[in-house]
Amino acid sequence: MKEKEKIVMSIAGSDSSSGAGIQADLKAFTFLGLHGLTVITCITAQSTLGVKTIHKLPLSVIEDQIDTLIEDMKPIIVKTGMLYDEKIVKSVTKKIRLNKFTTVVDPVMASTSGYDLADKSFFDVVKKELIPNAYVLTPNIQEAEILTGREITNLSDIKKACRELYELGTKNVLITGGHLKGEISQDTLFDGEKYQIFKLPKIPDKKAHGSGCTLSALITGHLALKEGVATAVEKSKRIVWNMIKESYNPGRGIDVINYINSKIWENEIPIYLYNKTYFEVWTGLKNSVDKLLLFLSKEYVPEIGINFGYALPNAHDAIEICAIEGRITKTVSRPIRCGALRFGASKHISSIILTVMNSNPSIRSAVNIRYSKANIDKLKKSGLKIEYFDRKKEPKNARSTMEWGTNHVIKKCGFVPDAIYDTGAVGKEPIIRILGENPEKVVKKVFLLCKNR
Numbered sequence: 001m002k003e004k005e006k007i008v009m010s011i012a013g014s015d016s017s018s019g020a021g022i023q024a025d026l027k028a029f030t031f032l033g034l035h036g037l038t039v040i041t042c043i044t045a046q047s048t049l050g051v052k053t054i055h056k057l058p059l060s061v062i063e064d065q066i067d068t069l070i071e072d073m074k075p076i077i078v079k080t081g082m083l084y085d086e087k088i089v090k091s092v093t094k095k096i097r098l099n100k101f102t103t104v105v106d107p108v109m110a111s112t113s114g115y116d117l118a119d120k121s122f123f124d125v126v127k128k129e130l131i132p133n134a135y136v137l138t139p140n141i142q143e144a145e146i147l148t149g150r151e152i153t154n155l156s157d158i159k160k161a162c163r164e165l166y167e168l169g170t171k172n173v174l175i176t177g178g179h180l181k182g183e184i185s186q187d188t189l190f191d192g193e194k195y196q197i198f199k200l201p202k203i204p205d206k207k208a209h210g211s212g213c214t215l216s217a218l219i220t221g222h223l224a225l226k227e228g229v230a231t232a233v234e235k236s237k238r239i240v241w242n243m244i245k246e247s248y249n250p251g252r253g254i255d256v257i258n259y260i261n262s263k264i265w266e267n268e269i270p271i272y273l274y275n276k277t278y279f280e281v282w283t284g285l286k287n288s289v290d291k292l293l294l295f296l297s298k299e300y301v302p303e304i305g306i307n308f309g310y311a312l313p314n315a316h317d318a319i320e321i322c323a324i325e326g327r328i329t330k331t332v333s334r335p336i337r338c339g340a341l342r343f344g345a346s347k348h349i350s351s352i353i354l355t356v357m358n359s360n361p362s363i364r365s366a367v368n369i370r371y372s373k374a375n376i377d378k379l380k381k382s383g384l385k386i387e388y389f390d391r392k393k394e395p396k397n398a399r400s401t402m403e404w405g406t407n408h409v410i411k412k413c414g415f416v417p418d419a420i421y422d423t424g425a426v427g428k429e430p431i432i433r434i435l436g437e438n439p440e441k442v443v444k445k446v447f448l449l450c451k452n453r
Contacts, residue, residue, distance in 0.1 A: 007035050007073050008224045009101075010217065011066070011092055012081025012108070013042040013054075019209035019256040021081060027259050028217035031239070034224060037075055039065040041092075042084050048209065048253030056084055059091050066095045075101070077135075079220040081213055082108040086125045093129040104223070105134040105170070106216035107143050123147065132169025136229060138216040139165070141179040153180070155188070155197075162190035172229050176215065178202065183276055189233055196230055200241050201279040208247040208257040215240045245283075277312060278322075278343070285310040285322050285365075286341055288439030292367075293337065295450055298330035302370040303429055305329045305338075309349035310439045311357060311364040318350035319343055351402040352420075352433055360416045365439045367446065371421055371430035375449060379432070382448035384418035391425040401428075418445055 008029055015021035022038045029036035041062055045052040069075075078101040083089045096103050107126055123146060131137055131147075141152050144161045152161055152175075162173045171191070178185045182202075189196045215236050222232035246258035289308055300306075305327030312320045323346035326339025339345070349366055356363050369375070379386050389405040398404040409420050416435060424430035434449075436442035 006033070006224065007037060007075045008220055009037040009039065009069065009075040009078045010081065010220075011039040011041060011062075011078065011083070012106075012213070013044055013084065014040050015044055015046060015210075017047045017209070017251070017256070019048065019254075020213045021210075024210040024213040024257075025079060025081065025217040025220075028214050029221050031259055032218065032221035032225065034221050037069050037073065039069070041088050042082055048249065048251035048256065050253065054084065056088070059087055062088060063091060063095065066092075066099075070099060077102045077104065077220050077224045079104045079106065079217055080130070081106050081216070083122070083126075083130070085122055089122065089125045089130050093133055096130075096133050102135045102223070103133060104136045104138065104216055104220045105130055106138045106212065107131075107147065108213070109143050109146060127168055131165065134170040136172045136174060136216075136219060136223070137165055137170040138174045138176065138212075138219065140176045140212055144175045155186070158188045159190070159195055162188055162195065166190055166192055174219075174233055176212065178211075187233065187237060189230060191229065196233075198234055198237050200237060201276065203241070203245050208244045208255045210257050211240055211244055214243065214257055281310050281312055281322050282341055282343075285439050288365075288443045289324070289328075289337060289341070291440075292443050292446060293328070293335060295447060296328075296335050297450065298333075298335050300369045300375070300446075300450065301328060301330040301335050302368065302431055304368075304431075306335070306368055307346045307349040308367040308439065308442070309346055309353050309365060311350075311353050313364070314361065315354065315357060315364070318347055318354070321346070321350040321353055323349050348402060351400050352406050352435075355403045355406040356410070356416050356435060359410045362437050363416050363435055364437060365442045366433050366435050367439075367442050368431050368433050369446065369449075371423065371432050375432060376421060378449050379419055379434075379445075382445075384445060384448065385413075385415075386419045386421065387413050387417040389420065389422050391422055391428060406433075 010022055010025035012025060013021045015023050022040055026036045041057060043055045083092055127147060145152050148161045148164045150161050152158055158175050162175055165173045173190045174187060176187045184199050185202045187198045218236035218239055219232045222235055243257035247255040248258055249255045307323055307327050309321050309323040315321055322341055322343050324337060324339050325342055325345040328335050329338050352366050376386060387409040389408045394401055394404050405422060406420060410416055419432055419434045421432040422430055434442055434445050436445060
């Protein structure tokens with residue numbers, strides 16, 4: 001792909017806190033490996049606490065930015081964000097038509113903190129001038145309500161609003177549904193013929209600044225990379241979901257989305273996670289794996305690597321247990337996770353968890369770590385109950401070593417211990433398995449081991 005074919009442009013406002021606006025768009029473009037051009041329409045004085053003031057740039061300055069860039073470079077797709085008033089909308093729309101830009105229109109009207117980012121003259125001219133020149137229009141629920149004059153409370157309302165906005169002239173409408181009540185965030189795409197709905201669970205207690213700007217910028221970027229509209233929306237939604245999940249707070253107000261820690265696992269979210277129970281298990285394991293990697297040193301990683309599993313309530317099969325596809329392995333400096341979290345990813349750790357659950361259904365999580373006599377002593381010193389099985393005593397007709405060994409220990413001691421270990425055999429590495437009701441409790445037990453170094 002030639003370098004000039006990777007150029008995209010954002011025409012939007014500047015956010016001094018770098019959470020939204022032009023700054024968010026540039027980060028999204030860079031995230032996808034694109035070169036982003038910027039045309040600033042307004043300068044805002046804002047922080048994580050909210051917007052203080054908006055300073056509109058003169059039309060001549062906005063137009064000069066576009067003209068100067070176009071004389072030198074040709075973006076293959078353009079995104080508009082905060083245009084603020086009637087005059088800016090008309091000016092930008094004229095440039096879009098003149099240069100025949102393929103355009104993603106994010107009709108920004110308010111910030112996440114509730115500050116108005118458009119004046120009263122804005123709405124009618126957006127409908128008459130800008131939307132008919134859009135390839136994709138990406139309003140949220142509140143923006144769609146303003147543009148249609150329709151109250152939106154359910155999926156039926158969303159579909160009606162999509163059709164009304166489509167009839168204004170845009171080629172595609174995406175109404176993002178995060179503001180609707182319920183545990184599922186569903187975005188609805190309409191291309192004039194069919195509706196497609198993209199679902200992911202809402203992330204509890206997370207409201208991140210810049211998510212709307214970033215979603216539309218990522219859609220812009222994926223379109224520039226020759227993805228179809230539906231694929232661009234699906235990929236972008238998954239990436240933004242991860243960014244919100246990993247959001248952080250640099251100030252005293254609202255969180256900002258996290259571009260840094262979201263790249264590796266952007267495609268890890270399975271579509272079935274719209275199910276609340278699956279989501280809770282997946283999220284619980286992911287949070288605990290992240291915590292484990294904060295303190296775990298490579299000396300605790302066995303040669304076969306670490307796997308970590310967490311079962312659905314009343315699980316009966318490996319497909320009902322979430323684990324790491326590629327395990328935690330050790331590098332020169334530290335352990336790293338080498339694989340996504342997926343249900344059915346590990347037969348080994350699942351065999352242990354399922355066997356334990358047959359005796360005690362409340363114990364649904366396990367992790368394996370490196371065996372050493374020193375590690376066993378540390379676990380005992382921490383007050384944990386440790387039990388052992390000998391692989392040499394395994395019956396020839398045993399279905400699996402893990403199932404037999406785990407059952408053998410539980411029958412021997414009459415309860416499920418905190419950890420079960422074996423000292424290996426020919427071609428079999430000795431391993432310690434730490435058990436717990438959930439992955440958070442398992443991590444706490446591993447921490448007891450690590451702090452006793």
